[in-house]
Structures are given as C-alpha cells and as structure tokens.
Amino acid sequence: MKFTQLLIPTLKEVPNDATLASHIYLLRGGFIQGVGSGLYNFLPLGKMVLDNVRNIVKEELDAVGSQEVSLGFVTPASLWIESGRFEKYGKELLRFKDRKDNEFVLGPTHEEMMVNLVKQTVKSYKQLPLNLYQINLKFRDEIRPRFGLMRGREFLMKDGYSFHVNEEDMKREFTLMEETYKRIFTRLGLEFRVVDADSGAIGGSGSKEFMVLANSGEDTIVVCKNCEYGANIEAAVRKPAVCNSEAPEANFAKFHTPNIKAIDELSDFFKVDPFYIMKTVAMRALYDEGKSEIVLFVLRGSDTLQETKACNAVNANELIDVSDAELAEVGLYAGYMGPLEVPSGIRVVADDALKNAVQMICGANIENYHFIGVSSDKMNVAYHDLIAVQEGDKCICCGGELTYTKGIEVGHIFQLGTRYSEPLKAEFLNEHGKTQPFVMGTYGIGVSRLLVAIIEQHHDEKGCKWTKESSPFAVEIIVSNAKDESQSKFAEELYQALKAKKIKVLLDDRKERFGFKMKDYELIGIPFAVVVGQKLEEDMVELVYRDGREPLAIDIKEIVDAVVELI
C-alpha cells in the first residue's frame, strides 16, 4: 500500500485521556479512534493488526481440530435465565427488550448459545469430542472502562467450547488448548506466564489464565522465584505459614480489653504475635433475588482476607462492606467479633490455617472483651482457603520465595464439566444408550486486548514496535525526498519488486521532509524500513531497524534479497 492512499491519521499531540503507552500509541499512530466510553473504531492500520492476530489464533486452533462458527450477537434472555446466569452476571450484562417486549442480552460470552447449538445437533457419543469456537465482538457493560482497548466495553474475543463424553477426555482437550495457546502467544512474540486462576462468573473448576507480563497489567499474579508455580492473587496458595515467636499459654477465659480493637493493639496489649490472634472480618454477602446476609470471615491476625476466595467460600455473587451500625443491629461489635458465641443466624467461615489452632485470642462478641486460650475445636465453623498470599510467603510446590508481578490477562481456559449442560439439558446418548450431559471445557482469548499486550511489552518513547507476526506491514519504504525523481522512481521499483514477492510493504511516498516521515515510521512501529535517500547516488539504500539496531547501507542490487531474508 501507498501511504498517500491509506487513511493513517497520525497525531503529534497526545489525546488527553490516554495514560497507558499502548493507548497513547494506538491513538497517535492512527490505529484506533475513540468513540465513547470503552468504545473504539479500528482504522485501517488497527484493522490490519487485528486481522493478523485473529488469523494466528485461527490457524493454530484449526490446526488442532477446532472448528470456527459464528453465533448471533443478540441472545434471548431465556437461555440466560435457564442457566442461572441472568442474575449471577449482574449489571455487566447489557439487557434490553425488543418491540414485542421480549428480553434479550448482548453476549458477553456465549456458553448458553453454544450449548444450545450443540444440543440441537449432537445426539450421540459418536459425534464427540467436538471443539467449536468463534471470534466475534462481545459486549460487557463494564463499571469502569479504561486504558483504551485494555478494558473496553465492546471488544473482540475468541471464545471456544469443547464437548466430551467424560471428564478424562475433557482434560485431554484442556491440556491441548493450553499447548495451543502457548503456541499462539509465542508466535505473537509475547512474554507470558500460565497461572492458576479463579473461575469467576463462568463457573467450573481448574481454570488457568495466560498472563502477559507487563507493569501496566491489571492483575496481580503470584510467582515463585524458584520453580514454575504461578497463580492469580485470587487463587494463589502457599505453604502453611509458621510463627517463630512463642505461642501464649492461657486457660480459656474472658478478658477485659477496653478500647483495644485492632490486631496490632491486641498484639501490643497481650504481647503476642498477630499469628496467635484471630482476625474477624464482617462482610455482607449478596445472593440471587436480592437476598443477603452478614458473614464473618475468620483468619489469623498475620493474614489478609482475599475477597474473591471469601466470596467463593459462601457462594455469593458479591461481597460488600458492612457499617458498624449494621453490625450493631445484629448484635455484633466492631473490634470485638469472633467465631465463638456468635449471635444466632450469623454464618462464620474460617481460614484453613485455623484448623487445629490452639492458644488463640479472639473477640468475645461482647463489647470490650476478648477470649484467650481459644482452640479451634470449640469453633463450629466451615473451613475454606481465605487468605491473600503475600510477597515473601513460601511456594506450595518447592518452598521457594513467592513474589508479586503484574500481568495482562489475554487468555483463560476453564474445565467446566456439566455446569451448563445440566441446567440447559444438553444431553447425548452414550455407548450404553443412556442419556448423559456433555462434559465441557471453555477457552477464551482477548483478541483486541492482545494488541494492547503487544504494545505494552514492545514500545519505546518513540512509539510502537510491532512484533514480526503482528505488524501491519512487513517493511516500509521511505522516500527521503519525494520530489527527487530518481529516489521516487527507485522506491516505486523496489515497492513493485517486493509486492511481486508477496511481501506486505508500505511505501511512504508523501511529499514531506525526511524527519517527519521517520517520526511517523517510528510511531507506527513497522519492524524494518528501507530508506531511499541521498546514498542512492552511490547506488546504495539504507536498511533501518525499529528495534534500535544500527542502520545498514546496502547496494540497490541486493536490497530485495536482503529484505526477503529478514522477514
């Protein structure tokens, strides 16, 4: 393509609302255009990159036997009501009615639709396994869209669904998808990590996320310095913590502790390590149909509550903070809450680390009193993993030191089991002639988000640096002085020669000065450029690299071969 024929509206100035490198450069480079909160138009260059990414995803998936389909964007709400997600998904799900007053949703993900499709067409185990995917727009009415394409409301996603006769075959496919995803992200030139994850609103178990490592990432991931262990903070586990300081010794008793509420105040008062104090966090858990209840989460004073884990532990849709006044209404006192002698009707969940704990201190559920000498056998509570892993904790696999890093979630794969097939009655006849629900897996890739991930990992102060397989063009030809006839003529010849070799080439034939065109080249970020300039008088052109390598002078007779070799 020729620059003069392409719509590439590059900007010198940074749009006010862009803070992230990828957002700034995608806007300035003329890849995308904002149209509303979380809504973007893709301009020609952006569309080219998007198509490249999309094609790589498609190639790799097709190569392992997945089949592409395209589902309707608008979904009848009835399917969502059947699966139980109409409420569970919350306000993020955009709902609306048609002229006949029927309810619909804009698909944020398409488990229901795909199950419905398969249910109508697959009747026998002989048709399984099956892996279907689509690469289509999704809409999620995000509470707070931000960072450009990173968290838009409308975005391009590949969502795949597999159907199996049993758990074992589903796990085989899950592993196959993990390997396929690794190939996709590697081809795109990304540095990433596969981590254990929370399954969130999709449901199911054993999910893994693909995280592109970048400081601007929205997710905190826990990684081991020593081994391959990695997990989203929402799902990370650690080796049980031990405490070096001595446990207190006391018989069970009620102790007067006026105005001593916080863990560190208690720690000072009793001269014991927070490890031996129980922290009780009250939250209001919200359920379907507007139901809610106050739940007490109990953990060691040295630990911190991980809200996602807590939410999962009580099967709630959401946890929100509780005010002191609300606590008082049910007979609880902030600062003096504990797992013993709890007002009736209040649910208590304790962290796994408190199983078999002895000699603990906890609130007495009476104002100004704590219990001492508490052991967990007195507690009638459910145990769950509730804590947020901290930096410095020990790895569950190897005992190595755990640290935090930031990641951009670009892929997420789930072992769903029968989470959707059962309620939606998606069943087939097995080899014994018996009816059974499909065992499913589901696999997502944030295609438009990948553009963000690539730029976040590959940019400098001048602009984008697209990786080889994502770049909108393989090479750019820059005519230094478009009014110099010999330069224009040679550039045109070179352009035609490269095109004849099926190379994606961009010719900057604008009548602009050299510096201007170089700045645009660097902003747009094509990996290589051939500068046709003054050296043409000596039959030489210059090969420049976007990655910072020194330019190379090359004889005009060899330049075509040199470019072919590079790409």
Place this chain on the structure above:
RNA sequence: CGGAGUGUAGCGCAGUCUGGUAGCGCACCUGGUUUGGGACCAGGGGGUCGAAGGUUCGAGUCCUUUCACUCCGACCA
C-alpha cells in the same frame, strides 16, 4: 454507586473570577521557498462555546436543571 474534575474548531488548550465582535498552537486548503530527524513565508476555510431553561439591553462568562467524558475507589472471563 461514592469522591474529584473536565466539556470552547479534527486534536491540545486560553478566554469564565470582573457579562460587551470567538481566540492560540497543531492539523487542514492555496501559492511560493525548503528537502537526512516533526521546516519557513504569505493567504485561507472551519464553532448551534455539551444540552435545556432562566437572569440581562446583551451570556462562552452569572443562576437552575440535565447529559457526556476522565481520574480515584468499589467491581471485573
């Protein structure tokens, strides 16, 4: 939804306090000079000042209402 802020040309902004002809830079158009790191000269086009209502002889500016967007928080496959 809570807190903060911003809406004036395609983009970035000034003008609002103290009411009186709608401005600047970039971009765009015409002509000329320039051509290896975002050039220069001259001329030019482009605005319901987010929207509605009010005060006033007169509103971008003052008052009321409303909408949109951004940031922090809660939230998030």
